[in-house]
Amino acid sequence: MKLSEILTLDCTLCAIKTTSKKRILEEICQLAANKVTELDQDELLDSLLDREKMGSTGIGNGIAIPHGRLPNSSKAVAVLVTTENAIDFDAIDNRSVDVFISLFVPEDSCQEHLNTLQSIAKLFSDKKVIKNVRKCTSNQELFDVIQQAS
Template identity: 50%
Template structure:
């Protein structure tokens, strides 16, 4: 599955203003829920929060990849957000987060979940990609940069 199959422009937001991890997860939940039939915002939020309780998905260098599984979901959905101001995310390096890629997948697709997380982590491990994402000034630009198959995010 291609990242373009799960990330849509309407789930890509540039320079979001939030002051907390909780508000950010609530925003992600509000973006994902309408994409999944029979899934409520609270279901998405609970899934993300449960995963965060196991350990922060802040992977360091200003990046977080919150993710969760949903029993009633019929397809994976992703959200890409850059923050206007970095927020505390309890990241492993104790640095605030300004790039967030969230992933919600059907509970019965663990292999796809891991493959997608691996691809996202590979892209976000690329310093040129992260630099370009941070410089993006529109949702469209952010979306295009993340999905391009040539540098910086290849």
């Protein structure tokens, strides 16, 4: 599944002000909670934090793909957030992160989850895409860049 198929404008935030890993994950979960009716914001956050305990989802070059599994859910949800200033996220290259693509998938959709993560990583390995993402100044512009790039 491609990011453009599961990302919606109301789950896209551009250049927000935040200062910590926990706070950005809370922001992501607040957006996702509007789409995932089976779980509340705290349960979504627990799912991301459980995954982060296994190792940071900061993949390098200022990008992180925090993700979690959703029990009792049938649809995948994506959230895209960029921050005004990069924050420490324990990324594999020790660089701060300013682009967060978060994914929540049904617990029983393991292969779909892996395919979607691979698709997101490939999309954001394109230097032109990431440059355009970082230039965005509005939620709509950020959403449109992803829709065009996918």
